[in-house]
Amino acid sequence: MKAEIIAIGTELLMGQTTDTNSSWLATQLPALGIDLYFMSQVGDNLGRAVDTLQRAVQRSDLVLTTGGLGPTEDDLTREAIAAFLKEPMYVDPALKEQLIQWFQSRGGRMAERNIKQAMLTKSASPLGNPRGTAPGWWVEKDGHIIVAMPGPPREMQRMWEFEVAPRLKQRLTGEAIVSRLIKTFGIPEGTLDEMLGDHLHGNNPTIGVYSKTDGIHLRLTAKAGSEAQAWTLLSPLEAAVRQIVGQSLWGTDQDSLEGIVGTLFTERGMTLATMESATGGLIASTIADNPDASSYFKGGIVALTPSSLVAHGVEADLIERFGMVSKEVAEDMARAARAIMDSDVGIGITGVSSVPDSATRATGAVHYAISHAALSRGFSANYPQGRLVLKQRAASAVLFELQKFVSSLSAAGKL
Amino acid sequence: MKAEIIAIGTELLMGQTTDTNSSWLATQLPALGIDLYFMSQVGDNLGRAVDTLQRAVQRSDLVLTTGGLGPTEDDLTREAIAAFLKEPMYVDPALKEQLIQWFQSRGGRMAERNIKQAMLTKSASPLGNPRGTAPGWWVEKDGHIIVAMPGPPREMQRMWEFEVAPRLKQRLTGEAIVSRLIKTFGIPEGTLDEMLGDHLHGNNPTIGVYSKTDGIHLRLTAKAGSEAQAWTLLSPLEAAVRQIVGQSLWGTDQDSLEGIVGTLFTERGMTLATMESATGGLIASTIADNPDASSYFKGGIVALTPSSLVAHGVEADLIERFGMVSKEVAEDMARAARAIMDSDVGIGITGVSSVPDSATRATGAVHYAISHAALSRGFSANYPQGRLVLKQRAASAVLFELQKFVSSLSAAGKL
DSSP: OEEEEEEEOHHHHTTSSOOHHHHHHHHHSGGGTOEEEEEEEEOSOHHHHHHHHHHHHHHOSEEEEESOOSSSTTOOHHHHHHHHHTOOOEEOHHHHHHHHHHHHHTTOOOOGGGGGGGEEOTTEEEEOOTTSSOOEEEEEETTEEEEEEOSSHHHHHHHIIIIIHHHHHHHOOSOEEEEEEEEEOSSOHHHHHHHHGGGGGOSSSEEEEEEETTEEEEEEEEEESSHHHHHHHHHHHHHHHHHHHGGGEEEETTOOHHHHHHHHHHHHTOOEEEEESTTTTHHHHHHTTSTTGGGTEEEEEEOOSHHHHHHTTOOHHHHHHHOSSSHHHHHHHHHHHHHHHTOSEEEEEEEGGGOSOGGGSOTTEEEEEEEETTEEEEEEEEOOSOHHHHHHHHHHHHHHHHHHHHHHHHHTTOO | OEEEEEEEOHHHHTTSSOOHHHHHHHHHSGGGTOEEEEEEEEOSOHHHHHHHHHHHHHHOSEEEEESOOSSSTTOOHHHHHHHHHTOOOEEOHHHHHHHHHHHHHTTOOOOGGGGGGGEEOTTEEEEOOTTSSOOEEEEEETTEEEEEEOSSHHHHHHHIIIIIHHHHHHHOOSOEEEEEEEEEOSSOHHHHHHHHGGGGGOSSSEEEEEEETTEEEEEEEEEESSHHHHHHHHHHHHHHHHHHHGGGEEEETTOOHHHHHHHHHHHHTOOEEEEESTTTTHHHHHHTTSTTGGGTEEEEEEOOSHHHHHHTTOOHHHHHHHOSSSHHHHHHHHHHHHHHHTOSEEEEEEEGGGOSOGGGSOTTEEEEEEEETTEEEEEEEEOOSOHHHHHHHHHHHHHHHHHHHHHHHHHTTOO
């Protein structure tokens, strides 16, 4: 099955919004054995949207659209599909009732123009959207499928997962594609490339190398007549890659660093506390992204200045002697976090990002430390790519080292 | 002049790389008065690349391509353009010499396959790329312009700025486009649409409505013979829109909530502290995104459990009586944050996101408060769309209310 993705919205052509829906959908298609040949973005213009749709249906079996399902007049995806189908739109009473309920349950009333979102045509059936007011459309016509999904990523992704992908799976027989995402941290992309050598040149299975904020991801993909056969192709490559990347591997597939950290702390019944300056609370926020965080994360402190560090138990003398951005202060922050919050493990991080008079120091220097009664470790790094990159990279680095730290504690029998 | 952008590369269709070049280029075109109607992504496939190019040239005056100029066999952009032009490629001696120099200056030798990057056709002239080995192509044919630029963003952006944009400026005499982004918070999209009414129907100037995590953005755009004339068209609309959105407007263009908050606190010489449960540190992290934060942000506390709230000065009795997720506790957190950090303003936020046993409570309930010696305010909201959305929406809501709070303090003469 050949697919094509169309993202609809003038904001995409203004450059203010980058179309991440298309790349997200692109990652979902291989597992279904669907080939993607084209992606495009078109503005909120009826004529151009219809043209784009027409060409897409000519050359593809499946056309996925995102965006343009909102209540406003420039949301034209329904209109474009109806025009392409040459079918009139009508208000579906059941959809209208759902919409009214949706607004009532939130204590509001439905604006008159939202009625648009209850419209269908003869060939279109609705796709549920519990996260928003815009139902999707599933259209079948002359052996082609058009699926219209809303633009907000969390509405679109939910609709894809629960409404669209299951329907497509039913239709598809044929090639199965399986893939495994290997997540690493700490090896630069070029080096990893060299280490992988000839493994990168295979046709089936293949390896893709992608740089992400939480490290380098490797996507291993294999195709075969059945899913089992595809896994048989993939497994030896996965074993080889795991061997090559070694200790820098931290997870696979849907794993997140905060999830891995959460599992380790929960399994061991340990607790965690943080004290941050350079990352301004991003590490605490990332740890708290794990739904179980409150069972092991005893709390975090954000302190951007020497006086607020001292107020939270960091030794003034160390700040005086080594400066706020120093290995020594990071270590004392980790210790102080542990002491104040009465936790098993403490994290401290300091860096130039939060200090405005950074002209005198190497920009992007970060020091962080992990502290436990039986073991302490300090780390230094440099992220000269600006404040936001520094925060993200440093948060990933800390969580990566934290999971290694906790694992090594257990290995050393220190728990 | 009508433009179209084509990004070339199979990695884009694998979804692991999001095409940020196209959205970056899209932001550069309005200032030149160039209209962008289409963007698309196509894989490293000669046939499909030629087809896409052909259609683009048919409907657009200017076609910008990115990617596919590397030395490897799957880099096919030059080949596609040559095939479209029906012109043979040849090695340009000057380009070849430059390439050899480039490698020599870095202590290496040129691999044989790099010779590809020294190729031209009759209608193509080269565009310099001091940041890489791939020169761009500037092609003129039958009144249409095709510009091929490399895929790595820093090479592409440099080439655009120094090679492409200046050439385009010379060609263009004509329309200037100006735009103003109006940022609002608190009015739902549908309601805002109704409030804007007929203003949404204009052809020039126009209004686009976009939903973002920090509220609803309105993009006002006008075209005219000169920039000054375009502003003359835009200004009355901007005044009307400002009138309509009233108090829900918090910024324009590049403004961020944390930047607005930072300016207010700095101007008034006030200080700020936070105590977060539901948002897990995201509010502190967002406040700290402002480079000057350390001058007014005295610090933040992240506390996910009743006991850690009590450890940071929240009254146990209130938690007992009203529950951790309550208006009363949020208010006491704001007060405690202010007291512990000795700041002028304190923020407290609690909600169900951080509490795993949330089954018993309305999912997504959030209470937050802002406290000052002269004034305190409490707010309640509901974000049932899951943990990550709750965190983002709540953080935006808090910062939006915070800037209103500080402004109202000054207006009331309480500073």
